[in-house]
Amino acid sequence: xxxxxxxxxxxxxxxxxxxxxxxxxxxxxxxxxxxxxxxxxxxxxxxxxxxxxxxxxxxxxxxxxxxxxxxxxxxxxxxxxxxxxxxxxxxxxxxxxxxxxxxxxxxxxxxxxxxxxxxxxxxxxxxxxxxxxxxxxxxxxxxxxxxxxxxxxxxxxxxxxxxxxxxxxxxxxxxxxxxxxxxxxxxxxxxxxxxxxxxxxxxxxxxxxxxxxxxxxxxxxxxxxxxxxxxxxxxxxxxxxxxxxxxxxxxxxxxxxxxxxxxxxxxxxxxxxxxxxxxxxxxxxxxxxxxxxxxxxxxxx
Numbered sequence: 001x002x003x004x005x006x007x008x009x010x011x012x013x014x015x016x017x018x019x020x021x022x023x024x025x026x027x028x029x030x031x032x033x034x035x036x037x038x039x040x041x042x043x044x045x046x047x048x049x050x051x052x053x054x055x056x057x058x059x060x061x062x063x064x065x066x067x068x069x070x071x072x073x074x075x076x077x078x079x080x081x082x083x084x085x086x087x088x089x090x091x092x093x094x095x096x097x098x099x100x101x102x103x104x105x106x107x108x109x110x111x112x113x114x115x116x117x118x119x120x121x122x123x124x125x126x127x128x129x130x131x132x133x134x135x136x137x138x139x140x141x142x143x144x145x146x147x148x149x150x151x152x153x154x155x156x157x158x159x160x161x162x163x164x165x166x167x168x169x170x171x172x173x174x175x176x177x178x179x180x181x182x183x184x185x186x187x188x189x190x191x192x193x194x195x196x197x198x199x200x201x202x203x204x205x206x207x208x209x210x211x212x213x214x215x216x217x218x219x220x221x222x223x224x225x226x227x228x229x230x231x232x233x234x235x236x237x238x239x240x241x242x243x244x245x246x247x248x249x250x251x252x253x254x255x256x257x258x259x260x261x262x263x264x265x266x267x268x269x270x271x272x273x274x275x276x277x278x279x280x281x282x283x284x285x286x287x288x289x290x291x292x293x294x295x296x297x298x299x300x301x
Contacts, residue, residue, distance in 0.1 A: 010141055016200040017139060018152050023194030025156040029163040030187030031092055032058065032121065035251040035266045036167050040180040042252060044098070044114070045107040054118050055248055059240075061122035065130040066220070072127070077135035078204050081128045086195040088124035091117060093188050099177045139202040146292070150284025157277035163187075164269045172263020239300055 030036060041051045072080045094117045102110040140148050170179050223229055254260045254268065287295045 020198035027191030080131035084128035146288035153280035
């Protein structure tokens with residue numbers, strides 16, 4: 001933590017935050033999210049129930065935020081975020097040993113191995129994100145928040161398109177688990193560079209992470225008595241469940257039922273990214289001018 005930065009000083013360091021987001025989306029696209037990871041699990045010989053269980057571990061671990069938020073606040077939001085954002089890369093790197101584990105112990109043992117890694121990764125991710133959101137809320141000045149979000153979204157979307165296209169080529173050109181290991185190794189390397197970039201982004205102000213610890217439980221109780229907040233949580237939950245029901249198994253459906261090759265299945269993800277890239281700046285400008293809530297409601301609709 002440092003002394004309070006002016007808006008000009010914070011804006012000057014924001015490109016590091018964008019760089020971190022760009023490198024992080026490349027890590028995400030090549031490791032635990034999207035078609036690459038689902039096809040990797042399918043290649044291991046796991047069934048749909050096992051794959052669904054592994055996908056559910058990541059959001060499930062987010063529950064830990066309710067209990068660790070006071071500790072994260074006391075230690076410093078950015079410090080906790082950087083620490084656990086880095087640790088999760090080393091945890092994910094253990095996936096590179098999966099082919100050896102599969103050959104030696106079989107598919108069921110490989111499932112347990114992967115599940116343990118994903119669980120550890122998900123815990124680190126949940127802890128890191130508990131610090132990430134309040135830190136970035138302070139790092140980005142309110143006056144440019146919408147435009148910054150738009151620029152970051154466009155940059156990360158372009159990176160995701162590039163990573164997805166590259167992954168499609170690698171997967172379509174090979175067979176076996178080796179191609180997935182190559183992609184994951186590249187993704188982990190880019191993710192570590194992202195941690196370095198985040199470390200150069202604006203720090204939280206001194207005293208910003210020293211807010212009350214003792215009132216955490218009372219604060220949650222107060223929030224849960226807010227009818228508007230409860231409505232927001234309900235809407236967010238419904239939107240999350242609805243979207244995950246649609247997208248989670250699209251890669252397997254397109255491969256097994258439609259008959260597309262694995263490389264083409266991965267390439268399908270570019271459609272979502274392209275739509276985001278073409279419209280993000282417009283939504284950011286609209287949010288700054290008319291407010292975030294109308295944009296969120298319109299986009300969800």
